[in-house]
Amino acid sequence: MKFLYYSIFLFLISSSVVAQEINLDAALSEVKREVEKNNYDKALLLLEPLQTKFPENEDIKIYKGRIYSWKKEYVSAIKILSPMADRTSPNPDALLAIINVYFWSEQFETCIAYCDKYLAVDPNSSDVVLIKIKSLEKLNRDKEALELVEKLPITDNSTQAITGLRTLIGQKAKNAIAASYLNISTSDPGQSPLHYGYIEYSHKFSKSALVGRANIGYANNETQMMFEADYYQTFKKRDYLYVNAGFSTGETIFPVAKVGAEYYFKPGKRFDYALGARFMHFETDDVTLLTGQIAYKTGSYTLAYRPYYDTSNELLSHVLSIQHTNDEKESLIRLELQYGNVPYLYLYNNATEPLKAYRVGLQYQHRFGNSFFVRPVFLYEYEEYLPNEYRNRFNVQVIVTKRF
Structure with missing residues (x-):
């Protein structure tokens, strides 16, 4: 109905408009104002008398093609732009316009071909190089994309778009190895x-991931090991299942055996939830932990609460955390406040006394280059080691990861 209204309106005035001298700049300014309002149909109708008056004006044709591309009517846009982009001496603006059309319509092979055609004339166009790099990444031709990134000038190589692209390509890596050292002092x-x-190796499949980990612990003049495996299975809507299992070579430093599972789901845009349980068999006792999480994300910050309930000892513990992440740099900083018998990574005290512990923890992750990560972790505890007797406990850890 809106299009019909515009057609009738322009039909009534078109004859007088064409008959008189048209101020091209003023008319195009009016078209652009309608485009800014997303009134694409009206803008196209306003272009008709201009195209009739100036049939050879390629700026009008190119702008018309761009409007069709903004309307996502890519076939119409290509039909208008192709004659000017495919001839022996192509119009550079038409080439730029058709490059965007093929990129937006996800025809990446054709987009790359037009990028090459444009770069043959203007090899220093950073905008076109960036579109080509993005197209190569979409086609999983990551090696070619990174080689092209390295050829960019320093001023273009460190832009936000390039940094984000490096991260995106790096995250496609299927493998990673990690090593960690943890010192606990009182x-x-x-x-x-x-x-x-510990030393671990992880491998990502299309919709799952598998991690193998060898842990070693030294305490009370004893050395023991634990071998673990983690499995992640993703589902639609970014839900995933985490499963963990392990066994140790001793009975005191680590649990003799352990198994756990947790399901993470995100029904809304800002909130996500998790529900799970962990079972640990010690030499003289068994421990079952029920856990879960509710997290709220706003921008680059995530606020989360996680409880732990020890069913054997009827102990309820709490973790409140706030985390800031930079997705492009893959860095994070996380502050945690804890109360109770909270498991620190793979460690858990199977003491039966309901002893209190207050903790504050801080961890940071930094990426070096494209695939090397260092994460230091510090956790301070004010620990009740005997009834009404407290001491200081310091957990200092560093985790180094390399993905490939």
Whole structure:
């Protein structure tokens, strides 16, 4: 109905408009104002008398093609732009317009061909190079994309768009290896430090991931190991299932055996939830932990709450965290406030006394280059190690990861 209204209106005035001298710049300004309002049909109708008056004016034709592309009527846009882009001496603006049309319509091979045609005339066009790099990435031709990135000038190589593209390509890596060292010390009173470490390897499949991990612990003049496997299975709407299982070579430093599962789901845009359980078999006791999470995300910040309920000892513990992430740099900083018997990574105390512990933790992740990560973690505890007797406990850890 709106299009019919515009047609009748322009039919009534078109004869007088064409008959008189048309101010091209003023008329195009009116067209652009309608485009800015997203009134694409009216803008196209306003272009008709201009095209009739100036049939050879390619700026009018190109702008008409652009309007069709903004309307997502890509076939019509290509039909208008192709004659000017495919001839022996192509119009550069028509080439730019048709490059965008093929990129937006996800015809990436053709888009790359037109990018090459444009770059043969203007090899320093950073905008066209960026579109070509993005098209190569969409086609999973990541090596070619990165080689093209390296050829960019320094001023273009470090832009937000390029940084984000490097991250996107890096995240496609299927494999990663990681190593960690954790030192646990106490004071007032103190005891001999505890030492833990692990080495792990992970591999991503199309909709799942598998992690193998070898842990080693040294405490009370004993050395023991634990071997673990993690499995992740993704589902639609970014839901996923996490499963963990492991066994140890001893009975004191680690659980003799452990198994756990947790399901993460995100029904809304800002909130996500998780529900899960962990079972640990120790030499003299079994521990079952029920857990879950509710998280709220706003911009680059995530606020989350996670409880733990120890069914054997009837202990309820809490973790409140706030995390800031930079997706392009793949960096994060996380602050945690904890209360109760909260498991620190793969460690858990199977003490039966309902002892209190107050903790504050801070961790940071930094990426070096495209695929090397370092994450230091610090956790301070004010720990009740005997009824009404407290001491300081310091957990210091560093995790190094390389993906490939």
